[in-house]
Amino acid sequence: MTVVIAFVPKPAGWAALSAGIEEAQRRGEPVHVVNVSRGDQLVDPGYASPEELQELRSRLELSGLGFTLDHHVGEDTAAEAVVEAAHTVDASVIVIGIRHRSATGKFLFGSDAQRILLAAPCPVLAVKAAGDD
Amino acid sequence: MGDLGALMDGFATALQPIYLLYALVGVTLGTAVGVLPGIGPAMTVALLLPLTYTLEPTAAFIMFAGIYYGAMYGGSTTSILLNTPGESASMISALEGNAMAKAGRGAAALATAALGSFVAGTLATAALSLLAPTIAELAVQLGPQDYVALMVLAFLTVSAMLGSSPVRGVAALALGLFIGLIGTDTLTAQQRYTFGISALADGIDVVVVAVGIFAVGETLYVASRMRRGPIPLVPIGGSWMTRQDWRRSWPAWLRGTAIGFPIGTIPAGGADVSTFLSYSAERRLSKHKKDFGHGAIEGVAGPEAANNAAAAGVLVPLLTLGLPTSATAAIIIAAFQSYGIRPGPLLFESEAALVWALIASLYIGNVLLLVLNLPLVGIWVRLLQIPRPYLYAGILTFAALGSYSIGASRIDLILLFLLGLMGWLMRRFGYPVAPAVVGLILGPIAEEQLRRTLQISQGDLTALVSTPFSVTVYVAIVGLLALGLWLQRREAASEAELARQLGTPGGPA
Numbered sequence: 001m002t003v004v005i006a007f008v009p010k011p012a013g014w015a016a017l018s019a020g021i022e023e024a025q026r027r028g029e030p031v032h033v034v035n036v037s038r039g040d041q042l043v044d045p046g047y048a049s050p051e052e053l054q055e056l057r058s059r060l061e062l063s064g065l066g067f068t069l070d071h072h073v074g075e076d077t078a079a080e081a082v083v084e085a086a087h088t089v090d091a092s093v094i095v096i097g098i099r100h101r102s103a104t105g106k107f108l109f110g111s112d113a114q115r116i117l118l119a120a121p122c123p124v125l126a127v128k129a130a131g132d133d
Numbered sequence: 134m135g136d137l138g139a140l141m142d143g144f145a146t147a148l149q150p151i152y153l154l155y156a157l158v159g160v161t162l163g164t165a166v167g168v169l170p171g172i173g174p175a176m177t178v179a180l181l182l183p184l185t186y187t188l189e190p191t192a193a194f195i196m197f198a199g200i201y202y203g204a205m206y207g208g209s210t211t212s213i214l215l216n217t218p219g220e221s222a223s224m225i226s227a228l229e230g231n232a233m234a235k236a237g238r239g240a241a242a243l244a245t246a247a248l249g250s251f252v253a254g255t256l257a258t259a260a261l262s263l264l265a266p267t268i269a270e271l272a273v274q275l276g277p278q279d280y281v282a283l284m285v286l287a288f289l290t291v292s293a294m295l296g297s298s299p300v301r302g303v304a305a306l307a308l309g310l311f312i313g314l315i316g317t318d319t320l321t322a323q324q325r326y327t328f329g330i331s332a333l334a335d336g337i338d339v340v341v342v343a344v345g346i347f348a349v350g351e352t353l354y355v356a357s358r359m360r361r362g363p364i365p366l367v368p369i370g371g372s373w374m375t376r377q378d379w380r381r382s383w384p385a386w387l388r389g390t391a392i393g394f395p396i397g398t399i400p401a402g403g404a405d406v407s408t409f410l411s412y413s414a415e416r417r418l419s420k421h422k423k424d425f426g427h428g429a430i431e432g433v434a435g436p437e438a439a440n441n442a443a444a445a446g447v448l449v450p451l452l453t454l455g456l457p458t459s460a461t462a463a464i465i466i467a468a469f470q471s472y473g474i475r476p477g478p479l480l481f482e483s484e485a486a487l488v489w490a491l492i493a494s495l496y497i498g499n500v501l502l503l504v505l506n507l508p509l510v511g512i513w514v515r516l517l518q519i520p521r522p523y524l525y526a527g528i529l530t531f532a533a534l535g536s537y538s539i540g541a542s543r544i545d546l547i548l549l550f551l552l553g554l555m556g557w558l559m560r561r562f563g564y565p566v567a568p569a570v571v572g573l574i575l576g577p578i579a580e581e582q583l584r585r586t587l588q589i590s591q592g593d594l595t596a597l598v599s600t601p602f603s604v605t606v607y608v609a610i611v612g613l614l615a616l617g618l619w620l621q622r623r624e625a626a627s628e629a630e631l632a633r634q635l636g637t638p639g640g641p642a
Contacts, residue, residue: 044363
């Protein structure tokens with residue numbers, strides 16, 4: 001069993017990382033971090049840059065947990081990739097970061113969090129960034 | 134001076150709230166398409182051509198001019214922060230600009246680009262207001278054979294300059310001339326190449342061709358290229374321009390203007406060439422030679438000034454002679470035609486109010502652009518997060534909607550996508566599309582003038598070279614072609630040198 005963390009290099013994503021590491025330590029399980037992009041945007045703020053990836057790695061190494069990192073550009077949306085990963089690594093829990101969305105944002109765009117919640121094969125732990133309430 | 138009075142009248146028109154609004158819409162759209170790689174001002178103006186059927190001319194041209202100028206501003210933002218030029222004329226800014234941004238001097242690079250664009254745009258517009266009426270006055274005396282000479286000049290230079298090889302350019306031109314032939318001959322009322330299809334009797338609407346080749350073709354091409362992963366965006370950092378930055382920037386702005394404006398007026402490849410020339414001039418003249426390649430502010434200031442000055446320069450032959458020297462200019466001619474206005478020397482007499490309002494709006498547009506670009510860079514950068522499929526789907530829908538709205542005809546839609554497919558194939562195999570559009574638009578005019586000349590001379594071909602002006606033009610063609618090829622060679626040489634120096638090519642084209 002593994003803890004799957006859906007990571008984005010934003011406050012909510014870093015919060016999910018911390019919560020995921022805690023959860024994995026509590027359960028005594030390794031973590032699997034997912035950060036993917038479809039590559040259809042010229043600039044994708046959800047896709048970790050080399051520096052952010054470095055930071056992510058050092059945080060994971062510091063935790064002393066066994067970890068795997070999935071960072072690639074592919075066909076799947078972020079939500080699909082996370083659920084897919086949960087199946088392949090037999091996840092015990094998925095950890096995601098969520099944030100407030102504006103009315104316009106909700107009208108225009110779908111929610112990755114909602115897609116993960118509805119499609120996940122296991123419980124989902126949702127955390128907010130500190131100060132986002 | 135009468136011209137000054139006319140310009141003031143132009144300001145009085147352009148400053149009316151409704152026209153200010155159109156100018157604002159134009160520069161906003163222009164900045165947006167400038168920021169987005171793969172979408173250029175030619176495509177945007179082509180997409181908006183159907184609007185010319187409902188909008189009054191002054192409003193439409195103020196908007197189009199705003200798009201044209203705005204794209205030059207917006208392109209630098211993407212170049213500097215993403216190392217990918219938003220449009221081709223900003224390629225060179227990607228070199229020094231991106232290096233500056235990576236060194237934490239992004240804010241200064243963006244500032245010098247925007248301010249340089251403003252200075253150059255304003256100075257070049259002033260040059261345009263002084264020069265254009267004088268040229269138009271001289272041009273009024275031209276006879277039909279002189280026009281034929283000018284058209285030949287436009288055909289040859291555009292074909293030779295705007296493509297990967299002159300042969301491909303001429304092939305594209307021939308294609309455009311052929312599409313221009315379709316329809317009913319104006320002199321003899323004979324149908325040509327209509328294949329008995331009644332919808333073709335009036336010819337193919339220029340708007341459908343322009344939207345098809347530029348918007349649909351371009352979109353298919355950009356969408357068909359392999360997707361890449363997201364490019365890391367350099368955050369905007371550092372202080373604004375320091376006193377030293379100012380000292381190093383302003384001579385570069387002025388030199389860029391001096392290089393860009395004349396290059397824009399001659400058919401030599403438009404704004405791109407001027408940026409390369411300005412860059413190599415700055416590098417030669419700079420006291421900070423070792424900075425080049427590592428973020429020299431002159432290397433951003435000069436080319437950014439040059440491309441805006443060239444954009445204004447392009448308007449000189451466009452407004453005075455009806456000669457387009459760039460793809461966007463060709464589309465603007467199409468817009469003039471769809472209003473039944475023939476761009477040329479008579480424009481300053483017959484449509485004085487429109488032309489001067491247009492020129493005045495360029496001054497205003499420059500100010501608007503400075504305001505839009507300096508503080509709002511963050512917003513423009515967010516446009517880059519739009520998923521590309523949405524963008525392309527939107528453009529194709531808009532193109533189809535626009536073409537259908539012209540005549541509510543299904544044949545137009547079929548033609549639109551056939552022409553789009555053709556545009557895609559042309560691009561795919563390296564044929565420039567601009568000569569095709571120039572041929573299509575100027576072809577019928579050239580034909581009419583040629584036949585008029587020959588009718589007057591009763592078939593005597595020497596009439597084509599019977600005036601000093603026409604002879605001068607034919608001689609000038611040789612000179613311009615040589616000059617243009619030399620400029621292109623220089624551009625290629627400096628490009629190769631840069632690639633060698635930096636170890637990497639200057640960003641993906």
